Amino acid sequence: MSHISSLSAHGMQKLARNPVIIATFMALSLAGCASKKGLPNNASDLGLGANGVNGANATPGSSQDFTVNVGDRIFFDTDSSSIRADAQQTLDRQAQWLAKYPNYKITVEGHADERGTREYNLALGARRANAARDYLVSRGVPAGRLKTISYGKERPVATCDDISCWSQNRRAVTVLGGAGS
Amino acid sequence: MKSMIIRTLFMMGALFALAANPAHAVVEININKGNVTPLPIAITDFLSKDGVGKQISDVVAADLKRSGLFAPIDSKAFIEKITNPSAAPRFQDWRTINAQALVTGQVVKEGDGRLRAEFRLWDTFAGQQMIGQQYFTQPENYRRVAHIIADAIYEKITGEKGYFDTRIVFVAESGPKNARKRQLAIMDQDGYNVRSITNSNDIVLTPRFSPNHQEITYMSFEGNQPRVYLLQLETGQREVVGNFPGMTFSPRFSPDGQRVIMSLEEGGNANIFTMDLRSRTTTRLTSTAAIDTSPSYSPDGKRVTFESDRGGSQQIYVMNSDGSGQTRISHGDGSYSTPVWSPRGDLIAFTKQAGGKFSIGVMKPDGSGERILTTNFHNEGPTWAPNGRVIMFFRQNAGEAGPRLYSIDLSGYNEQMIPTPAFGSDPAWSPLLD
Numbered sequence: 001m002s003h004i005s006s007l008s009a010h011g012m013q014k015l016a017r018n019p020v021i022i023a024t025f026m027a028l029s030l031a032g033c034a035s036k037k038g039l040p041n042n043a044s045d046l047g048l049g050a051n052g053v054n055g056a057n058a059t060p061g062s063s064q065d066f067t068v069n070v071g072d073r074i075f076f077d078t079d080s081s082s083i084r085a086d087a088q089q090t091l092d093r094q095a096q097w098l099a100k101y102p103n104y105k106i107t108v109e110g111h112a113d114e115r116g117t118r119e120y121n122l123a124l125g126a127r128r129a130n131a132a133r134d135y136l137v138s139r140g141v142p143a144g145r146l147k148t149i150s151y152g153k154e155r156p157v158a159t160c161d162d163i164s165c166w167s168q169n170r171r172a173v174t175v176l177g178g179a180g181s
Numbered sequence: 182m183k184s185m186i187i188r189t190l191f192m193m194g195a196l197f198a199l200a201a202n203p204a205h206a207v208v209e210i211n212i213n214k215g216n217v218t219p220l221p222i223a224i225t226d227f228l229s230k231d232g233v234g235k236q237i238s239d240v241v242a243a244d245l246k247r248s249g250l251f252a253p254i255d256s257k258a259f260i261e262k263i264t265n266p267s268a269a270p271r272f273q274d275w276r277t278i279n280a281q282a283l284v285t286g287q288v289v290k291e292g293d294g295r296l297r298a299e300f301r302l303w304d305t306f307a308g309q310q311m312i313g314q315q316y317f318t319q320p321e322n323y324r325r326v327a328h329i330i331a332d333a334i335y336e337k338i339t340g341e342k343g344y345f346d347t348r349i350v351f352v353a354e355s356g357p358k359n360a361r362k363r364q365l366a367i368m369d370q371d372g373y374n375v376r377s378i379t380n381s382n383d384i385v386l387t388p389r390f391s392p393n394h395q396e397i398t399y400m401s402f403e404g405n406q407p408r409v410y411l412l413q414l415e416t417g418q419r420e421v422v423g424n425f426p427g428m429t430f431s432p433r434f435s436p437d438g439q440r441v442i443m444s445l446e447e448g449g450n451a452n453i454f455t456m457d458l459r460s461r462t463t464t465r466l467t468s469t470a471a472i473d474t475s476p477s478y479s480p481d482g483k484r485v486t487f488e489s490d491r492g493g494s495q496q497i498y499v500m501n502s503d504g505s506g507q508t509r510i511s512h513g514d515g516s517y518s519t520p521v522w523s524p525r526g527d528l529i530a531f532t533k534q535a536g537g538k539f540s541i542g543v544m545k546p547d548g549s550g551e552r553i554l555t556t557n558f559h560n561e562g563p564t565w566a567p568n569g570r571v572i573m574f575f576r577q578n579a580g581e582a583g584p585r586l587y588s589i590d591l592s593g594y595n596e597q598m599i600p601t602p603a604f605g606s607d608p609a610w611s612p613l614l615d
Binding site for chain 1: 357358359361363384386387402405407427428430431444446448449450451472474475488490494495518519532534558559561562577579580606607
């Protein structure tokens with residue numbers, strides 16, 4: 001989440017100077033949500049892209065470009081760290097993008113839903129981050145560019161108490177820069 | 182944090198000496214029988230020149246009532262008004278209102294500013310004093326004196342050690358679920374005297390007391406490096422435990438306080454290690470391509486229970502403390518996690534997930550005798566009172582904004598929420614303070 005909140009702060013500073021842009025962006029953002037099907041796989045789909053930059057406006061090679069146009073996250077089945085077919089497509093796009101912009105270091109954050117115990121979920125999040133990392137390496141991303149960190153169930157993005165939220169929280173998020181070891 | 186409370190026993194003549202022998206006590210509760218009928222007890226306001234006497238006796242009554250084993254009688258029913266707490270009461274007056282036991286006491290401010298608190302426990306049907314004790318302490322410690330008195334009464338009547346003069350360390354949680362702030366906090370077991378012991382925006386989790394309750398081991402994401410720490414409560418001094426290449430988590434002390442046992446994550450697998458706090462040497466206990474975590478020593482330090490998903494789902498295992506003899510002990514439906522060995526050694530408490538619900542239960546160390554104490558949308562993380570009779574855990578109700586701490590009797594009865602100012606999770610019970 002840290003990358004998203006920092007984006008928001010950055011975007012808001014720009015936007016605050018021009019109220020017209022805020023109104024335009026909100027309209028675009030809503031349209032974007034409505035047009036997507038299935039599980040969201042990037043910050044914009046999750047309604048988190050409230051930073052004044054949509055896909056079309058993102059500077060190629062920017063973190064906004066990565067988050068919105070490539071998709072920064074993949075999702076997992078319950079208690080699983082297997083990379084699903086839809087997740088493979090997202091990671092393939094990530095690997096291509098990362099090959100194109102080789103200066104970024106990357107942290108893969110692993111997360112779990114709330115339907116598990118705290119310590120196990122810390123380890124499960126690590127397993128997922130490692131699975132995503134290994135996949136990216138298999139697609140040519142140099143291992144030296146990649147770090148991982150697990151937040152277990154401590155940083156949900158969706159907070160309801162049913163599967164519609166749990167399925168969004170079982171995720172690995174590829175963060176440009178970011179923390180981790 | 183060593184005892185600031187001095188205790189002396191009253192030995193007022195042969196009668197009291199005799200009555201101190203449990204064989205002569207008539208009033209008793211057998212807490213091995215499960216759901217006992219609470220014992221009617223009259224707890225009179227302790228006499229004092231200011232309100233502190235009543236404050237202390239109110240805390241004693243609240244402790245005993247919350248245990249579920251005692252039913253303090255409404256003072257409006259009292260016939261005799263105690264004017265001399267050192268003299269024998271009119272036992273018939275207390276038998277009339279069915280008070281099986283009676284507590285009297287007084288609190289006197291000494292010349293040096295300390296409080297002298299004294300109490301007597303009477304067996305109304307035998308017409309005898311069961312115990313009499315006095316304590317000297319600073320006025321700000323009045324709640325601790327009350328808890329010590331409650332422990333003495335509990336122990337005299339049940340034959341089991343009390344657990345009221347204890348503390349809980351836990352994770353105090355505030356803010357929305359997707360931007361939660363977590364701090365470690367310590368409070369008395371009844372929810373009073375809450376104080377934070379960390380204050381940062383880093384995620385902090387899974388605190389545990391050292392056996393001498395002077396230190397806390399816990400996990401922190403400080404510097405975005407999730408690792409196990411050691412915190413000295415007296416000085417606030419902190420240090421990282423060990424120099425491991427990956428995430429370390431789920432730390433607990435050994436019963437002798439010499440080691441921390443924890444999990445190390447490497448490449449998506451988690452295995453169990455110990456670090457000797459003196460020599461700083463680390464020892465690997467498990468070696469699987471799985472998640473081994475939540476270790477807990479038996480009270481004699483000879484064995485360790487832990488959870489592992491090496492067999493495909495989370496299950497409870499027991500091994501010798503050198504890592505040999507790893508044996509699965511849970512075999513019921515669903516998955517089992519967070520095993521915690523009872524301080525008495527006879528049971529292991531756990532979290533169980535089955536049918537979309539989370540339960541707290543206990544089983545024997547050989548896996549037999551599984552018993553579920555409570556089931557809900559989400560219960561997690563049991564911790565034992567030092568007498569092995571009460572379990573605390575945390576519960577997240579569906580639709581609620583955060584978790585709360587609960588306690589439940591080993592019998593499965595007397596479930597109670599512990600009031601905390603913020604949300605609370607990961608409770609860990611201290612040993613008896615001394």
